[in-house]
Amino acid sequence: MKKQNGFTLIECLVALFIVAVVLASASRAIGLIISDVHDSFVREVATWVAENEYNQYLLDQKYPDLGIVKKQLSSAGVDFNVTETVLQTPNPYFRRLEITISEKSTPDHMIYKTVNFIAQY
Numbered sequence: 001m002k003k004q005n006g007f008t009l010i011e012c013l014v015a016l017f018i019v020a021v022v023l024a025s026a027s028r029a030i031g032l033i034i035s036d037v038h039d040s041f042v043r044e045v046a047t048w049v050a051e052n053e054y055n056q057y058l059l060d061q062k063y064p065d066l067g068i069v070k071k072q073l074s075s076a077g078v079d080f081n082v083t084e085t086v087l088q089t090p091n092p093y094f095r096r097l098e099i100t101i102s103e104k105s106t107p108d109h110m111i112y113k114t115v116n117f118i119a120q121y
Contacts, residue, residue, distance in 0.1 A: 045076045046101040046112040053082060053099050054116050063120045064095055072104065079104035080111075093120040 007015075052075075057064060064086045071082040080101050087096040094117050101112040 041076075042078055042103060043111055045078050046080060046103075049073055049075050049080055049082060050099045050101050050112055050114045053084060054097065054114065057097065057118055064097065064118060066095070081107050089117070094118065095120075 066086050066088060068086075069084040071084070073080050073082050081104055083098075083100045083102075085098040085100075087098070089096050097116045097118055099114050099116070100110050102108070102110050
């Protein structure tokens with residue numbers, strides 16, 4: 001009997017199956033990495049937006065009125081919903097400023113929240 005060279009059909013199918021599983025898991029991992037990078041970028045831009053809003057209060061040098069202000073802002077190609085809540089503190093010369101940021105496409109998901117205090121004098 002003559003010795004056969006090469007692989008059988010079963011061996012080729014098993015090897016092809018293993019390669020397919022490896023490629024599928026690699027593409028899933030790459031997709032998750034891309035998603036994480038995008039989420040990190042959006043969180044960073046939301047941080048900038050919140051800091052800019054707080055710094056605008058400081059630059060205007062106005063003592064903010066109590067209440068809630070809602071805005072829609074865009075920065076770095078991302079649209080945000082910004083909610084600024086000004087609350088009274090026990091000290092009448094200070095106000096508490098809460099700034100919450102959410103992406104316009106998902107308004108119920110808060111990306112970033114900061115709490116600051118603004119002095120009257």
